[in-house]
Amino acid sequence: MPYVNIKITDEAVTVEQKAALIKGATDLLVDVLGKNPATTVVVIDEVNTDNWGIGGEVVTKLRANNT
Amino acid sequence: MPYVNIKITDEAVTVEQKAALIKGATDLLVDVLGKNPATTVVVIDEVNTDNWGIGGEVVTKLRANNT
Amino acid sequence: MPYVNIKITDEAVTVEQKAALIKGATDLLVDVLGKNPATTVVVIDEVNTDNWGIGGEVVTKLRANNT
Amino acid sequence: MPYVNIKITDEAVTVEQKAALIKGATDLLVDVLGKNPATTVVVIDEVNTDNWGIGGEVVTKLRANNT
Amino acid sequence: MPYVNIKITDEAVTVEQKAALIKGATDLLVDVLGKNPATTVVVIDEVNTDNWGIGGEVVTKLRANNT
Amino acid sequence: MPYVNIKITDEAVTVEQKAALIKGATDLLVDVLGKNPATTVVVIDEVNTDNWGIGGEVVTKLRANNT
Numbered sequence: 001m002p003y004v005n006i007k008i009t010d011e012a013v014t015v016e017q018k019a020a021l022i023k024g025a026t027d028l029l030v031d032v033l034g035k036n037p038a039t040t041v042v043v044i045d046e047v048n049t050d051n052w053g054i055g056g057e058v059v060t061k062l063r064a065n066n067t
Numbered sequence: 068m069p070y071v072n073i074k075i076t077d078e079a080v081t082v083e084q085k086a087a088l089i090k091g092a093t094d095l096l097v098d099v100l101g102k103n104p105a106t107t108v109v110v111i112d113e114v115n116t117d118n119w120g121i122g123g124e125v126v127t128k129l130r131a132n133n134t
Numbered sequence: 135m136p137y138v139n140i141k142i143t144d145e146a147v148t149v150e151q152k153a154a155l156i157k158g159a160t161d162l163l164v165d166v167l168g169k170n171p172a173t174t175v176v177v178i179d180e181v182n183t184d185n186w187g188i189g190g191e192v193v194t195k196l197r198a199n200n201t
Numbered sequence: 202m203p204y205v206n207i208k209i210t211d212e213a214v215t216v217e218q219k220a221a222l223i224k225g226a227t228d229l230l231v232d233v234l235g236k237n238p239a240t241t242v243v244v245i246d247e248v249n250t251d252n253w254g255i256g257g258e259v260v261t262k263l264r265a266n267n268t
Numbered sequence: 269m270p271y272v273n274i275k276i277t278d279e280a281v282t283v284e285q286k287a288a289l290i291k292g293a294t295d296l297l298v299d300v301l302g303k304n305p306a307t308t309v310v311v312i313d314e315v316n317t318d319n320w321g322i323g324g325e326v327v328t329k330l331r332a333n334n335t
Numbered sequence: 336m337p338y339v340n341i342k343i344t345d346e347a348v349t350v351e352q353k354a355a356l357i358k359g360a361t362d363l364l365v366d367v368l369g370k371n372p373a374t375t376v377v378v379i380d381e382v383n384t385d386n387w388g389i390g391g392e393v394v395t396k397l398r399a400n401n402t
Binding site for chain 4: 336337338339340341342343344348352355356359360363364366367368370374387389394
């Protein structure tokens, strides 16, 4: 019955990677807490880099500075 | 003043259905707790089926298996 | 499979009222979108009035002003 | 290490305004609580006006009534 | 920079189990997406069983029915 | 109408500090986006340091290591 929400920047995450996140997070709840996987929900939010900040800076700008 | 967040898969939900969810959730808070509807906020998040998992499986795949 | 999160102030909400919110929100998703209730999750967060603000004011203070 | 989530309606918010929200929210946590900005995260969610309700009404309709 | 929120019922989860969830979720983001663990945040919310519903029923009652 | 959620660790935050966060976040939305403060909601979640992780480590342990 757990609910897991994963927020990541929207940067070319593949369907396979999303499936791996969903499988991995579900397994984690089963392994650590013995939760029932049938009612374990995982939701992934992909956030535009314009809308994510760290250290007071927009990620879009941080990415540009690193290239 | 309550805040209600409804997360559903992004599968052709109509504007009328969204309006019904917003009206229904607001009425629920008014009826059960006597909250003021004027400051009751409802936000609906529609999530791509690639980004939603249950039972460790991606919903996109579960939907395909059911057709 | 929907997930509903209801945030309300922590002001003597009874177990019966919480049950009514959970039942009502689940019914809403079933009625409006035909969702499966068995995998519809509702989580209620009760927030201390010191931690909730509206109009730039803490709710604890707003409540005190109204008495 | 704080995490700030700002939900607003998706109504032509500019990149500059988003940067100002990220900078302002980070500064607020630094100023009020002395948090480390380097690990302060801000995420902005822009929500379609069809998906946001207040007073039981969809914002799209409220906006149309005001014009 | 990812943010992971794990919501579980408040049922005697130990400090060691919480540490395992935090370690496991962080490793998952590193392994699948190559994220930087130093800025990966995990927050666990423990929710009273009176405040969690599934299938329209309060979890407290579901647990009582199973004993 | 914006909704702001601030998650911080539960470490002796005072009522005055919470009021400053609520006022500051509301002012930010008014100043940057011209939002109506009367319907701007701010909710602060204080999270036990056992339930917050960064870099794969529980904050409780990180704090102990720093003393």
